[in-house]
Amino acid sequence: MKNIIFITPRIKDGKAYSNLTYNNLCDDNDMLLITLPFIKDKDKLETLLRLADGLIISGGIDVDPSFYNKNYTKAIYNRELDEYDFLVLDIAIKLNLPILGICRGIQLINVYFKGTLYEDIALHNMTTHKVLFTSKENTIFKDFLDEEEANSRHHQAIEKLGDNIKAIAISDDYYVEAIKVENKNIYGVQWHPELILDNANQKKMIENFFDICKQNSNK
Numbered sequence: 001m002k003n004i005i006f007i008t009p010r011i012k013d014g015k016a017y018s019n020l021t022y023n024n025l026c027d028d029n030d031m032l033l034i035t036l037p038f039i040k041d042k043d044k045l046e047t048l049l050r051l052a053d054g055l056i057i058s059g060g061i062d063v064d065p066s067f068y069n070k071n072y073t074k075a076i077y078n079r080e081l082d083e084y085d086f087l088v089l090d091i092a093i094k095l096n097l098p099i100l101g102i103c104r105g106i107q108l109i110n111v112y113f114k115g116t117l118y119e120d121i122a123l124h125n126m127t128t129h130k131v132l133f134t135s136k137e138n139t140i141f142k143d144f145l146d147e148e149e150a151n152s153r154h155h156q157a158i159e160k161l162g163d164n165i166k167a168i169a170i171s172d173d174y175y176v177e178a179i180k181v182e183n184k185n186i187y188g189v190q191w192h193p194e195l196i197l198d199n200a201n202q203k204k205m206i207e208n209f210f211d212i213c214k215q216n217s218n219k
Helices: 020-026 042-049 079-094 104-112 200-217
Strands: 003-007 010-012 015-017 031-035 054-057 099-102 125-133 147-153 165-171 176-181 186-189
Touching: 003 200, 010 079, 020 031, 042 079, 054 079, 054 104, 054 200, 079 099, 079 104, 099 104, 104 176, 104 186, 125 176
Parallel strands: 003 031, 003 054, 054 099, 099 186
Antiparallel strands: 010 015, 125 147, 125 165, 165 176, 176 186
């Protein structure tokens, strides 16, 4: 049986969906990527997540700044989506699932652990830039070079790191680009690896995450 990875959906105009590009992550792996239903029943979500070997929190719009005690005017958010994502994340953490947050996902993880975000940063939306790795050992990032090129589609970024979160990489203008939660298999990246898997190191990072998921399934 294939290993099951759930991915969080996004909502718009009364529809729940996930972008097909995320399927790229599983193309060459013995993994089954399934989009979670957009339901807020904790028991039903836990029943589903107990079937999982890992969780991906997908990209999307901003996190409601009230969750980290800010009153930003440039944030575009949907509180219903935030409540759902925080519920899924909370269940997955309690089930000790490996977790990978992508773009919005890294920000959501940071806020969950009581971190904060910058309101609106310059020069990171729809571009590419250098990512500098400072701590790679024993992480899914171990195969990256010290300096890599990454895509960038965001206007917010981590400000204060959450409790027990370690910055693994920063941009060339000093914003956090990758994280790991200490003593947990929880990772986050600010870029979109699903769009640049022709880069061998990006692909290896995903494979490293899936290896952790496979190990989790054997416990």
